[in-house]
Amino acid sequence: MARLGNKVAIVTGAASGFGAEIARLYVGEGAKVVLADINEQGARSVATPLGAAALVVRCDVSERGDIDNLVARTVERFGGVDIVVNNAGFTHRNQPMLDVDEATFDRVYAINVKSIYYMTLAVVPIMRKQKRGVILNIGSTAGIRPRPGLTWYNSSKGAVNLLSKSMAVELGPDGIRVNAICPVMGTTGMLELFMGVPDTPENRKKFIATIPLGRLSEPGDIARAAVFLASEDAEFITGIEFPVDGGRTV
Numbered sequence: 217m218a219r220l221g222n223k224v225a226i227v228t229g230a231a232s233g234f235g236a237e238i239a240r241l242y243v244g245e246g247a248k249v250v251l252a253d254i255n256e257q258g259a260r261s262v263a264t265p266l267g268a269a270a271l272v273v274r275c276d277v278s279e280r281g282d283i284d285n286l287v288a289r290t291v292e293r294f295g296g297v298d299i300v301v302n303n304a305g306f307t308h309r310n311q312p313m314l315d316v317d318e319a320t321f322d323r324v325y326a327i328n329v330k331s332i333y334y335m336t337l338a339v340v341p342i343m344r345k346q347k348r349g350v351i352l353n354i355g356s357t358a359g360i361r362p363r364p365g366l367t368w369y370n371s372s373k374g375a376v377n378l379l380s381k382s383m384a385v386e387l388g389p390d391g392i393r394v395n396a397i398c399p400v401m402g403t404t405g406m407l408e409l410f411m412g413v414p415d416t417p418e419n420r421k422k423f424i425a426t427i428p429l430g431r432l433s434e435p436g437d438i439a440r441a442a443v444f445l446a447s448e449d450a451e452f453i454t455g456i457e458f459p460v461d462g463g464r465t466v
Contacts, residue, residue, distance in 0.1 A: 310412025
């Protein structure tokens with residue numbers, strides 16, 4: 217039985233990495249999915265094999281107008297919003313904290329944190345009327361057990377992890393569940409930025425050595441967690457930091 221049958225989901229940052237795999241698994245579990253990304257062509261390449269269950273909307277999550285348009289297009293096409301996955305993310309390169317310029321700092325917070333504020337303003341009124349909804353924010357183990365060289369990114373993900381808990385408390389009476397999924401460093405386009413060194417087997421080994429299960433996260437790991445937390449199997453789970461990290465935060 218499809219675990220997300222008849223559900224409507226928005227996934228940001230859906231052109232690649234975690235977001236693309238979440239979109240694929242959601243459609244496979246019966247959901248209708250809106251793939252949002254500033255890289256519209258990339259999102260279309262993911263959506264095309266998914267057929268009529270997928271809609272692509274170009275969206276810069278740091279722009280409120282784009283978020284409002286995204287949600288309006290979702291409601292127009294599919295009639296509502298049941299699930300939102302705030303997955304779009306950005307990081308500065310691993311480097312000393314004093315070397316990160318202000319424009320980069322602002323972009324990290326605009327994409328990782330302020331985008332969730334904009335999305336909340338747009339979708340919570342809809343979910344309140346429905347008396348149901350699921351919001352999944354992609355936080356990070358960086359906000360639980362930070363690595364050096366990523367201070368401003370770490371702090372943005374700490375904000376995501378904590379705001380998810382606070383949202384859960386405030387929105388629980390409305391039937392809206394909110395959780396943070398916290399991946400460990402993964403095999404995505406941002407890996408080399410996180411590492412701060414070339415992505416070679418030798419350099420990967422140094423980071424993998426900090427993960428007890430002995431590998432980096434894969435998009436499928438995060439997507440399967442996102443399916444579970446959005447499904448009725450998790451109907452009594454809200455306000456948690458859900459590490460998908462191979463034991464990194466133990």
